[in-house]
Amino acid sequence: xxxxxxxxxxxRGLLPHVAGRRIEHVRLRRADLRWPIPRQVEDLLxxxxxxxxxxxxxxxxxxxxxxxxxxxxxxxxxxxxLPSDTPLRAHDHVDLALEDxxxxxxxxxxxxxxxxxxxxxxxxxxxxxxGPEPLEDGFDGDYLFARSRGRSAPVKAFLMDQAVVVGVGNxxxxxxxxxxxxxPLRAAGKVSRERxxxxxxxxxxxxxxxxxxxxxxxxxxxxxDGAPGYFEQELLAYGRGGQPCPRCGRALKQASIGxxxxxxxxxxxx
DNA sequence: CTCTTAACCTGGACGC
DNA sequence: TGCGTCCAGGTTAAGA
Numbered sequence: 001x002x003x004x005x006x007x008x009x010x011x012r013g014l015l016p017h018v019a020g021r022r023i024e025h026v027r028l029r030r031a032d033l034r035w036p037i038p039r040q041v042e043d044l045l046x047x048x049x050x051x052x053x054x055x056x057x058x059x060x061x062x063x064x065x066x067x068x069x070x071x072x073x074x075x076x077x078x079x080x081x082l083p084s085d086t087p088l089r090a091h092d093h094v095d096l097a098l099e100d101x102x103x104x105x106x107x108x109x110x111x112x113x114x115x116x117x118x119x120x121x122x123x124x125x126x127x128x129x130x131g132p133e134p135l136e137d138g139f140d141g142d143y144l145f146a147r148s149r150g151r152s153a154p155v156k157a158f159l160m161d162q163a164v165v166v167g168v169g170n171x172x173x174x175x176x177x178x179x180x181x182x183x184p185l186r187a188a189g190k191v192s193r194e195r196x197x198x199x200x201x202x203x204x205x206x207x208x209x210x211x212x213x214x215x216x217x218x219x220x221x222x223x224x225d226g227a228p229g230y231f232e233q234e235l236l237a238y239g240r241g242g243q244p245c246p247r248c249g250r251a252l253k254q255a256s257i258g259x260x261x262x263x264x265x266x267x268x269x270x
Numbered sequence: 271c272t273c274t275t276a277a278c279c280t281g282g283a284c285g286c
Numbered sequence: 287t288g289c290g291t292c293c294a295g296g297t298t299a300a301g302a
Contacts, residue, residue: 003295034278034297058296075296076280091280110279112296126297153273162297169295238295259275261293 002073004058004134004167005207005231009214010079011055014104017081018062022049022099030093033111034074037094040117041069045096057130057166062096067119069096070126074112080105131165134203139165141197148188148196155191156184157258159199168203170260171231171238172210176202178237183269184262209234237263 002010025046031037048064055061060079062069071079084095084103094106094115106115118124132138147164148155158164159173168176177184180199182191191199210231236246241254245265254263 006295072296074279075294108279109281110294110296112278112280151272157273160296171295258273260296 002058002075002077003169003172003210005172005210005214007058007060007073007167008055008211010073011053011060012214014060014079014081015053017102018050018098018104019053020049020051022047023064024097024099027095027097028093029088029095030111033093033108034072034114035116037115038117040067040119041115044117045069056127057133057162058169059127061118065120067117070114070116070118070124071106072114072126074108074110074114076110077106077108077113080107129163131161131163134165134167134207139200139204141193141200144196144200145191145193148191151188153188154184154257155182155186155188155199156260156262158188159203160258160260165203167207170262171235172203172206174238174262174264175206175235178264178269179206181269183266184257184264186270237265239263 023045026042028037028042044066045064048066050062050064052063053060054063058072060071062071073079081102082105084097084101086103086105089107091109091111092105092107093111096104098104106113116124116126118127132143144164148158151158156173156177159168159176160170174184176199179202180195182195182199213231237252241252241261241263243252244250245252245268247268248265250265250267252263253266254261256262
């Protein structure tokens with residue numbers, strides 16, 4: 001269930017259990033994820049101390065002196081810290097065994113996720129060309145306005161383009177456009193500066209709020225079944241096609257935009 | 271460049 | 287109960 005707030009919640013949940021710990025060994029059960037897990041993960045990671053856990057876009061980086069493990073959770077991935085004798089479940093592909101008798105376990109049923117390697121002082125190609133972080137200052141309405149001029153793709157596809165801004169997936173793009181009153185079908189280049197200012201504000205607000213809500217589940221991070229479903233009841237448009245618009249009561253439309261299901265109000269969103 | 275489409279993979283929900 | 291179909295929170299790669 002990973003969009004940016006879920007990845008950030010994972011990072012914050014792992015931090016106290018993993019940062020500063022040494023990795024004793026690496027156990028790969030399946031290496032054929034989105035891309036093959038490279039040799040460096042097995043060859044270089046054992047013995048290394050995890051100095052920090054960073055997030056860039058929806059990627060997590062476990063930093064060590066030898067290099068960084070670069071993780072993406074894809075559509076269905078999750079990371080948990082567990083006692084090393086915890087029974088395996090289906091799709092438990094990787095364990096990083098820590099010195100304290102626990103394991104950082106990577107589970108991913110669909111295997112759209114990845115575990116790659118970034119050498120010290122280098123930037124992995126997947127991280128090059130990413131847009132700004134939505135919660136940082138470089139992301140605002142003026143930025144979106146400037147980037148969007150001349151672009152004919154629907155504003156929803158533009159907003160979900162990781163080269164434009166990272167971390168905004170299908171749920172939060174749908175929600176932010178609803179809250180900003182912008183039709184997801186409108187050409188990105190035809191949205192005004194003022195409306196992009198509103199959109200940037202909504203993106204920041206909804207992501208920050210979702211991260212804050214995710215935080216309430218952090219203390220359960222060690223339990224084997226702590227998937228946070230925190231945000232579902234607060235969604236106004238996502239998954240509500242055909243239901244009444246929370247603002248005007250007319251039925252929400254639902255259609256596929258850029259291959260992703262989108263719900264919106266044709267009356268409130270222009 | 272920009273835009274659109276197909277593809278990767280498994281599991282759950284639903285209809286018959 | 288079993289089986290076919292559709293759908294899912296992401297992203298890259300290929301083609302127009």
